[in-house]
Amino acid sequence: MLQLAQKAKSPPDDAATCSKAKSPPDDAATCSKAKSPPDDAATCSKAKSLPDDASTRTKTIQKTTSPNQTESSAPATKAKIKRKSIQPVKKQITKEDAMKDSMSIINDAIFKSKSNPIVLMNTELQQGLAKVASVLQDGSSSSSRFAENLVDKFWPIVSGITEKPTTDALDKMCTKFHQLSLQPEFIAIIENFLQQSEIIFDTCKSTILIQCLLEGLTRSFINKAVQESYLVFDMPNEDATCSASMQLSVQEEQALRYTAGYIAQSLLKSYEKRKESNKVAAAYCSVLSSWNESMSCNIQSANFLSYTRRLVEFADRGGLFSIKDQVFIFFRRMEITLKPHLQHCKDFLQFNLKQELTVKLTESRIVQLGWESICELNENMSTVLLGIIIDRWIKLHYMLAQSCIFLRKIKNEKIPLKKGQKD
Structure with missing residues (x-):
């Protein structure tokens, strides 16, 4: 210096x-x-x-500055710094983390089991859970060994749900939960611990106590996964957090229903050409065709979404793809999720906007729940089809933005229109 x-x-x-x-x-x-x-x-x-x-x-x-130039003749240039988009590294709970916190997980499971309606109606079960909690608080080697064995046996149930919280993963977790709760080896671990702790029940009440402990253990595992990672298992109230400016108007909802039918129909036509030779295309065709409700054949009853069909009814000449209400709700959830980010595009100048929007849509829990209600394929095929629809939806927004910019240029600069372009 x-x-x-x-x-x-x-x-x-x-x-x-x-x-x-x-x-x-x-x-x-x-x-x-x-x-x-x-x-x-x-x-x-x-x-x-x-x-x-x-x-x-x-x-x-x-x-x-080059060797032939001096510092006085060199122009002042600013060094350009490329800023990369920094995304949070998603953390997943592992088996080692669960084994380290086995005692806290078991204590949390006992605390959650006390609020079980079956336990609240039976004083003996309440006393039994209190005795189990007091024995575990002693911190003896037998209690720590019991907690580690219980977590070790229980980990395969929640290992899938901690990676991807989808409906398919929840179904698999419930299946494994019932299979494990009926295994005699697993029940023997809890029964031996109760006998060593001098907590004696009859067969019926001990079985009920074990089931309550298992349910509490499942809930404590899920809470730990939510607190220590970015997973979301419950549906957040995203509509309530949205401001009034982010809500869709009546005209926007009518246009959204029209464009959603266009995307579904275009995908259906492309997959119908390959459904005879490709099983995946045939499966996609069955899902996309189930979204259509023909307005000419079925008399639709009036409901709270009837106002969104007015544009489709006005423009229909017999060939439009009229989507069902559940499909419309799914596309509306996607649009509500996208709208705040599209109205603040200046904040995303240094980011890949398409990639950021795709991540927002795929990670939104309300979008996942809406998608799972209209698509009954397996997890892999469903994820691929959802990615295709999200890609089409974002491209459609880009094309609409380009057309709006072109129309503004025409109005401001009074550019003459080419042949084939309507005023």
Whole structure:
């Protein structure tokens, strides 16, 4: 840093700054600032406090100036910094984490089991859970071994749900839960611990106590996964958090129903060409065709979404794809999720907007629940079809934005229209 300060006071640098002073008034202002002593002191103090910035600035000056040019003739260029989108690293609960916190998980499971309606109606079960909690609080080797064995046996049930919280994963968890709760080896672990702790019940009440403990253990595992990762198992109230400006108007909902039918019909036509030779295309055709409700054949009863069909009824000449209400609700959830981000596009100038919107839609719980209500395929095929629909939906927004920009240019600059373009 002392060498940099000496270079700033050396005569060749002063000559260079004087040569810059002969250039336009902006350079003269900078030269006059460089001659004043307080500014030099401030720059020296800044250079001492930020050594990395000073070194990087000197390196950029050396790179921009060629060997044939001097520093006085080189134009001042700013180093361009490419900012990459920083996404949070998603964390997943592992078996090792669960084994370390086995005692806290079991205690939390006992606490949740106390609120079970079956336990609340039986005082003996309440006393039994209180005894189990008191034995575990002693911290003996037998209690810690019991907690580790219980978590070890129970981990395969929740291992799938901690990776991807979908309906398919929930169904698998329930299946494994009932299979494990009926295994005699697993029941023997809890019964042996109850006998060692001198907690004696009859067969019926001990079975009920074991089932209550298992349910509480499941809930405590899920709560731990939610707290220590970015997983969301319950449907958040995203509609309530949305402001009034983010809600859709009547005209927007009518246009949304029309465009959603267009996307479904275009995908159905493309997959119908390959359904005879491709089983996946045939499965997609069955799902997409189930979304259609023919307005000519079925007399639709009036409901709270009848106003959204007015544009389709007005524009229909016998070939439009009229989607069902559940499909419309799914597309409306996607639009409500996208709208806040599309209205604040300036915040996403440094990001890949399409990638960010795709992540927002795929991770939204209300979008997942809406999708699972209209698609009954397996997890892999359902995920692929959802990605295709999201991609089409985002591309449609891009095309509409391009057309709006073009129309604004025509109105402002009065550009003559080409042949085939309507006014």
